[in-house]
Every structure is written in structure tokens, then in C-alpha cells.
């Protein structure tokens with residue numbers, strides 16, 4: 621069956637690409653070349669595209685090939701359908717499958733339903749899908765963006781080892797699959813954080829590179845640097861043994877000793893959701909439209925409307941949780957949860 625591209629046309633067969641491992645990301649050789657990576661350097665230097673980015677400059681609309689087309693079964697819908705199938709034997713435990721599918725559904729809820737995840741294992745209506753694996757040696761790993769244009773394979777990997785089965789990790793990896801990269805690799809990250817390379821295990825130094833503009837034409841999504849992003853690494857990632865002993869973080873907020881804490885919420889940040897919706901604007905529309913409902917914090921930042929008074933701080937000033945009607949609403953939410 622031919623691979624179907626974003627415009628729904630069968631593609632000519634391509635040479636089977638080699639997958640290149642990059643931390644928890646897999647890039648095809650074609651993606652790496654597009655990213656301006658010297659293919660003689662193996663492993664590939666860490667040159668992630670962050671969630672800040674939505675465009676290549678080299679070639680017209682190259683980034684479009686990274687985006688899921690929504691018509692991998694030939695059907696047109698008002699929302700983006702992302703098909704997945706369980707690799708035979710993977711995640712046999714029904715509990716594991718439930719955690720994974722419910723985590724996907726959290727993303728759907730965050731974007732108001734404009735992106736939906738379809739278990740295609742039984743029906744097998746789609747000719748390209750995400751292949752859910754559970755290899756404990758591989759760990760938590762996903763391909764970067766849609767690979768249907770690059771690969772003659774009918775599926776792309778999303779590996780969730782058993783230690784990856786929490787909604788934070790599952791959604792992090794799924795956002796990679798949808799086209800997101802790490803927040804701390806944004807080209808402008810040095811304005812917001814300090815990276816303490818002397819505390820980083822040399823094996824992982826390259827993971828703290830930023831994407832530069834070489835080979836890219838960055839499209840600024842006008843999104844603030846997002847410490848709450850589910851795509852941001854933890855401040856205590858990749859420490860040297862000395863740093864572990866001394867409890868020294870590898871990332872701190874700019875000009876301070878404050879560690880860049882991993883978001884304690886287990887879900888997308890509001891800005892993750894806004895950026896995801898913008899990446900798939902053809903399906904999701906604009907914030908304030910049918911799908912993406914927005915409220916404004918007292919400090920002017922935006923957050924998802926359905927997160928008001930939900931007990932988790934979205935606004936830095938906590939104004940999403942201190943509204944006068946929160947106490948009443950929270951009472952009913954608590955009451956409902958007890959039922």
C-alpha cells in the first residue's frame with residue numbers, strides 16, 4: 621500500500637531511510653539532512669527543533685511533511701485523527717493500555733477535541749500509524765513528527781517501556797510524534813536559563829545544544845519560554861556523579877540558582893496545547909475559536925479556559941485558582957469526585 625502524503629497523493633517509493641537515534645527521539649536520515657546535520661557525525665549531534673519552532677526555510681513548506689495529514693485512511697474529518705496500533709504482544713496488560721489511551725485522551729481534551737487518537741489495531745483502516753511498543757531496553761522514545769512522507773514503512777515507533785507509563789512521559793513522547801522537540805533547545809533559551817555544562821555528564825552534553833538557525837528558517841510562534849512545558853527537561857537531568865553528590869542542578873533560571881524544576885503536573889502546559897493547536901491549525905482553528913478556549917491570567921498570560929479552578933496552577937500569579945467562583949466550583953468538583 622502506498623504511503624500517503626499530506627495532500628493525500630501516493631508517493632513514489634523512497635529508499636528505506638535509516639533511523640538515527642537522538643536521545644529519546646528518532647530522526648530519519650532525511651530529517652537529519654533537512655536539519656543541516658553532518659551525517660558523518662554519528663551519533664547525530666543534538667540539534668532538536670523545539671516546540672517553539674514550526675517551520676523550515678530550506679525548501680518550500682518542508683515542515684508540512686512532519687505534520688500528520690489526518691487522512692491516513694483516506695477519510696476527511698473536521699478533526700485530526702492520529703491512528704495507533706499496539707505492536708503484537710505489546711502492553712498486554714489492560715491497565716497499561718488504559719493508562720496510555722487515557723493519557724492520549726488528555727491531549728484531546730486539552731485541544732478541545734480537534735486532535736483525536738484512534739486505536740486502529742482491530743479495524744486497521746489506516747495505511748500509516750503510530751506503532752506502540754513496550755521494549756524495556758529501548759526505554760521512552762518516539763519518532764519526531766510524522767514520518768509517512770519519509771518512510772516506506774507503514775508505521776512509526778512510539779516505545780513506552782514499563783517505566784514510562786505515566787501521563788507526563790506518555791504525553792511527552794506523543795508530542796514528539798506529533799512534531800514537538802524539547803523546550804530547552806529553543807534557539808532563545810539562553811535568555812531564560814543557564815546551562816551548567818560542567819555539571820553535565822559528557823555523554824549527554826550534546827543533548828543540551830540549542831537548535832541553531834543553520835539549515836532552518838525558524839518561525840517564531842510568539843510563545844513565551846515555557847518552564848511548564850511537558851517538553852522541558854528536569855533541572856537534575858544528566859548530572860555528573862559529582863553534581864549528583866552535591867545536588868547541583870544542570871539547568872537554573874537565568875542569573876539565579878533556582879533549578880528549572882520539571883513541571884509537577886502530569887499534563888501539557890497551556891502553552892503546549894496552544895502550540896499544538898497552532899501546529900495543526902487547519903484542524904484546530906485559532907485560540908478563541910470552536911476548539912481552543914482561552915482565559916487570561918491577571919498578568920496577561922493565557923491559559924486553557926477549562927483549567928480554571930481545577931486545583932493546578934496554570935498562571936504564574938495563580939490567578940486561575942483564586943477567582944471568586946473557584947471555591948464554589950471546587951466544592952462541587954470535590955463532591956463529584958467522591959461519588
Ligand SMILES: [Zn+2]
Pocket residue numbers: 644645792796802
Ligand atoms: Zn523528549
